[in-house]
Amino acid sequence: MGISSPGIGSGIDVNTIVSKLMSVESQPLNDFDKKSASYLAQVSAFGNLSSALGGFQSSLSSLSSLSGFQTMSATPGDNSIFTTSASGTAQPGSYRVNITQIAQAQTLASGGYKSTTAAIGLGGKTTINFALGTVSGGSFGLSGAKLDKALSSGGLTTGALTINNTAIATDGTTRSARLLADAINAKSATTGVSAKASATVTDATLFASYGDIDTSAGGTYALSVGGVNIAVQASGVAPGEAGAVSAASIDAALTGNTAITRALADANITVSGTAAGGDLAFTNADGSNITIAEGVSGTVSGGIGNAAGAANIGSATTEVGAISLISASGSPITVGGTNPAGAGLSAGVGGAYLGAGFAADSSRTSGNIVIDSSNNTLQGIMAAINKGNFGVTARIVSDGSTGTNATPNRLVLTSTATGESSTMKITLSGSGGSAPDEELSKLLAYDPAGAQNMSQKAAASNTKGTVDGIDFTSSSLGISGSVPGVTISALKVGSSTLTVSKDTAALTASVTGFVKAYNDLTKQITDLSGYNADTKTGGALLGDSTVRNLQASIRRQLSSSITGLQGTSLTNLSQIGVSFQKDGTLTLDTSKLGKAIESNYNDIAGLFAAVGRGTDADVKFASSTSKTQAGDYRVDITQLATQGTLKGTVALPAETVIAEDTTWTVTLNDTKPATLANTATITLPAGSYNPSQLQTMLQSSINGVSAFSSAGATVSATIGDDGMLQLSSTRYGAKSNLHIASATGTAVSDVFGAGASVDGVDVAGTIGGYTATGDGQNLTGGPGAPVEGLKLTITGDAIGSRGTIGFSQGYAYQLNNLAAGYLGSTGAITSRTTGLNNTVKDITKQRDAFAARLTDIEARYRKQYTALDTSIASMNTTASFLTQQFAAMAKA
Structure with missing residues (x-):
């Protein structure tokens, strides 16, 4: 194959000629590139505009609703005691807040168990019901035994008693329950425990027998109680004679408003029982000792413990009372010391509710679990409780003890909510008429008003304190209502000031931010669409209709007055110091804004947000x-x-009996078609209920269903003036409904009569x-x-x-909507950008097509000039030959 180089034969520079021709032919490519660059510059400019408009919209988001104008500040003097938040309804002022107690949840612990997987009890079916409510009356603490009579003479030795690891100051002078209580109360600030001297009561058997007094042999007799003579018999008086002392005469002296009863009252002594009945007793309410003495001279018979005619040589006994310990926080009390028994106490940790009552709270959930042979272990019981999701959580805690007889594992229960109404009551019932499993009862039974087999480790308590001396209480750490419009979040016990004031700085910052955001947007629009006379250049979006419409719409909205505002004199921005300047930007007169805040504070929100009144x-x-x-x-x-309801048709009796194994099927706020999660079976605790208790039990049982609570579905129970029970879904409207059907045990009709469910309707x-x-x-x-x-x-x-x-x-709300119309997937800017990108794609296709044609043109040029090159080369060859021939002919 030969090597060809265009122009060698002819001398024509074919490559240069073709290159220059193609340079001319390709000039339109530059036009395509310029057009693409121009459109891409607009795309970039719209991107910048979109970014600026998005920033402007972001500045409007906090001003578009009333929540953005919560411009009251609440400042605590010491934020380690409490923190605060204020709404726009808060009133300026200064308050003194004193937190005396912090809310907490109740925690109960069982006794120790060796294993978490070993069976507890015999495995018979036992239903365990959990109710949450409030303890009333009584106290939490320990009841001491009656003190030994020897205390009245020897006192209690130093170091004999410690409470919560604090020594109580006792010595030989601590000779009564009252003095012992005083010594304990002197340390209450350290121990958190106070003491009450229980009533000092004489031995109920002291007067079990009282013989008629006989002083006929020349003796005398006197009976005194706490230093008060209640019976005196002179010498020479035989039984039955005038002035003779007997059980009957003592009772007569102690009955009614007599000199003796008045003297005893002055000595703080009360009387119970009768001497004739053998149960005469005396009580000193403050716990002081009571001495009962018989003074005898000469020959006397009868008296305390002596039959008639039995010699009486006199007697004296001092009765000493008992103390009870009260834990201020409801926490267990640790008792120790060298001789706690001398104080009537046992060494160790303990505590229980004493003389208390329990009332279930209808607003709290309750629930049941069933324990049988499949789950009667600590782990099984814990899992069943946690699965129930009715306001109590369970866990197993080990104390770390080891050894053959160690029982380290304890079931610990905690209410999921704080507050006094989160106190637990745990009751157990058997099945089919059988009693509950005895071992399960030992483990779990807990009633603040009865048996307390679990021990309380932390009491359910409210947050308590005062605001300017006015008491408040809250079931949580949050306190609302004491200071209108302010929520206080308690952190610890203590006292601090609270200052509520208008947050003018925040409101000024919001308005200033609005002005700045608008001016930033205006500058960006000017840069992108304006003309620079100095450089004689225009922005990438000069003359663009989208930008012009955006700018005009914003200015038109800001220049118009707000309509629809009722009861306010503020209708435009100039009234709060915001006005246009000659260059189209906004300026803010902070002095004028300050005056508007002072005089029209609550109306400024209407200029910016969407408001309905x-x-x-x-x-x-x-x-x-x-x-x-x-x-x-x-x-x-x-x-x-309206709400979906089920109302009874008969008044509830004084007592309604719920049988064992009673279950009802409840459907709450169901949909069409039905949703399985909206129906559940509840187990009602067996027992006898008065109307109020029944109301509370039913409401709590239904609200304790985890599927209902997860969906936000609850019911309320009420008893009308007609005595009829009504259950209502707390939801309103056509999606509110409540249907209950009997499953086992007590029938629904036994409670509601012929009552039928009525579904709710929408407004x-x-x-x-x-x-x-x-x-x-x-x-x-x-x-x-x-x-x-x-x-x-x-x-x-x-x-x-x-x-x-x-x-x-308001302006912010309108402009936010306006910006949304330009931004987003369907916004005007997106549409314009999409159109420009499509135009660039079309230009690119046109350029590619033209570039393809240039290849054909170049090939054609090369073909033509190559043919010309060949022709000229051939002619040059012929010319050279002829020249040679002519030269040869000339020589010849």
């Missing part, structure tokens, strides 16, 4: 959409929302005369109307006209 307090603005138009709209209600009515849709208590304006998307919450009990609702769209 009704003339009826029970018609409340809930929300709106971008399609809702500002204005005043009449509200008319034709139907109020119905119109807004501004336009159709509205009800959903529960919410009424929302229908599509296509000025009230579209306007949602109102309708409460109260009135049908018909419910006044008017004034709705306004």
